[in-house]
Amino acid sequence: MRNICMKVSYDGSGYNGFQSQPDGNTVQDKIEKALLMLTGEEILIIGSGRTDAGVHARGQMFNFHTASAIPIERWPVAINSRLPDDIVILEAYEVPENFHARRSAKRKTYRYTIDTGKYPDVFGRQYRFHHYRPLDVAAMRQAIVHLIGTHDYTSFTSTRSTKPSHVRTIYEAYIEEEGPFVHVYVTGNGFLYNMVRIIVGTLIKVGIGAIPPERFPAILQACDRSKAGPTAIPQGLMLWDVHYAEIKPGS
Incomplete structure (x- = not known):
C-alpha cells in the first residue's frame, strides 16, 4: 500500500x-x-x-x-x-x-481577513469580515504579540472544546494591511476549537478601543472564555498552510 x-x-x-x-x-x-x-x-x-x-x-x-x-x-x-x-x-x-x-504536522498557519472599506465588497464578502467601524491597527499589533509563546489558551477557546489540554505554542502572530484589508496571521503547533476566530474577535475589540492592548496578557492568563471578545464570523478565516518535516516546499 x-x-x-x-x-x-x-x-x-x-x-x-x-x-x-x-x-x-x-x-x-x-x-x-x-x-x-x-x-x-x-x-x-x-x-x-x-x-x-x-x-x-x-x-x-x-x-x-x-x-x-x-x-x-x-x-x-x-x-x-x-x-x-x-x-x-x-x-x-x-x-x-x-x-x-x-x-x-509541525506547524499550521491561519489567516483571517477583515475588510475595513466603507462598503462591503459584494464579490469578496464570503472571504472577509466587513467591519463597519475604523480599526486602530497599531493597537491591534501591540496586543497580538502577547499571544506568542507557549500558553494555556482557554480564554481564546470555545467552551465546547473537548480537548484535555488547552496548552499550545504560537510561533508567530502578526498583522498585515493591504488597502482596506487587515490580514491577521497566526502560526502555531496546533489550534483549539474557534481559537483563531476568538483571537480575531478580541483584536477587533482592541481595534475599536473597547479593550486596551495592554490587557491582552491578563485576558490570556485568566483562562476564562468570558474575558475575551466575541467569536468572529467564519467567512474571513482561511487555513493558510501546514508544514511537515517529511515534505519540503517544491519537492
Whole structure:
C-alpha cells in the first residue's frame, strides 16, 4: 500500500466544514467520492485538521492509503477532473508509511481577513469580515504579540472544546494591511476549537478601543472564555498552510 499526501485548496462557502458529516456535504466527502470514482477503492482520508462550515483553505493537507499504481505526478489532475470547481488539489506527495496528516504536522498557519472599506465588497464578502467601524491597527499589533509563546489558551477557546489540554505554542502572530484589508496571521503547533476566530474577535475589540492592548496578557492568563471578545464570523478565516518535516516546499 502507498501512503499519499495531498494539498487541497477549497472555498468552504457551500460546505458544512471539512470533516465528514452524515449529510455528505463536506469537503472530505467530496474528495473521498472522487477517489472512489478514480481508484474504485473505499478510501478514508485523514485531514491535518477540521475547518468549520464557511471556513476556507489555501493549503489544507490530507493523506490516505491506496493500492493504486497511478504515478504521483498524475494524481492532482486525475482527482480534480472528478471534483467540484470549488475544491482543487494543488500538490501530491508519496510519504512514509507512518506519515499522518494531523499528527505529523509541525506547524499550521491561519489567516483571517477583515475588510475595513466603507462598503462591503459584494464579490469578496464570503472571504472577509466587513467591519463597519475604523480599526486602530497599531493597537491591534501591540496586543497580538502577547499571544506568542507557549500558553494555556482557554480564554481564546470555545467552551465546547473537548480537548484535555488547552496548552499550545504560537510561533508567530502578526498583522498585515493591504488597502482596506487587515490580514491577521497566526502560526502555531496546533489550534483549539474557534481559537483563531476568538483571537480575531478580541483584536477587533482592541481595534475599536473597547479593550486596551495592554490587557491582552491578563485576558490570556485568566483562562476564562468570558474575558475575551466575541467569536468572529467564519467567512474571513482561511487555513493558510501546514508544514511537515517529511515534505519540503517544491519537492
